[in-house]
Amino acid sequence: MTDQAQSTKDEIIDATREALVEHGYADLSMGKIADEFGRSQSLLHYHFDSKEKLIAAVLRRERKQYKGWFQSMPTDPEQRLDLLVESFVREYSDWADREPMAARYSELLAAANHSEPIQMELQALFDRIREEFVETVREGVDDGTFQDVDPEHVGHLITAANASAGQYWLLDNPEAETTIADALESFVLSKVYR
């Protein structure tokens, strides 16, 4: 792809994310994305032929950005795990309160049930995040920082706590969010840290 085509695509993805944040998934249309993009609708259609593929492209870029964030984290497994648990569980609602995509993720999850492009990209994004939990635990187990736990299991339980924190945020139940973080600490993380 030429640099210019890539930069047009980037602009389109920016516009899609903006339009998604503004209108929500159910009310999003190619027309609204084109309005946000501000250039010709045919240029939009030339690059992406459906709203679902546009959303998939947004999710692909979100995944890249998570990857970049993970790469910028401390390499020490303990510090890293602390930071991951803090970000994805204990301080979930702080993140969700300031990140307009948080509510949109719940809409995309619902949409994933009947849209293959969204389902595939959302699965890839969620898998990538869970893999980060798993690999961080694995490194700590391998270098002896952590106890001899099953990294897959720990990664899945942090993911579950994150999913639950997301539900509690949507249901406006901050007390429950604190309890799930404490429960994860007492049943799971206490078996991980030495």
Add this chain to the structure above:
Amino acid sequence: MTDQAQSTKDEIIDATREALVEHGYADLSMGKIADEFGRSQSLLHYHFDSKEKLIAAVLRRERKQYKGWFQSMPTDPEQRLDLLVESFVREYSDWADREPMAARYSELLAAANHSEPIQMELQALFDRIREEFVETVREGVDDGTFQDVDPEHVGHLITAANASAGQYWLLDNPEAETTIADALESFVLSKVYR
């Protein structure tokens, strides 16, 4: 309320649930509910003045039905906990595959973010289910069937595993669903059962 008014309300709630299952939350309207109801739109409006209040009434009834199901379960805490974990975690996707409301719950969660009646009723439903996990563990701890664990924490972790199983189902990831059930078993339930 007269018996007849109650039975009309029940009919309306049935129709709302049917219409929700058929059309999905985003495409649901008072008109579609009225079509499903098959009687006059003014009778519908006489009982409920918005789509959100209708959905709230559906959720209230779902909660009653869960309560009835819980009351029919074995009273032995161990058998009861087994059955709860099986239903809400290990065999989540079997339930979701045959229950058309499963996908709708994810839509209602997303809608809860901007609809107070739905948020309140969904929170009440989810709280009621979690309370069942918590109380079952508490009974088993009190009568010595279970080890001395924190029932709140266990209840929250089963809820988290259920939330995660729901996401894996939406993302068509049955392998991950098995792993979260195994992880819950190994980190949490193994500390509960004697």
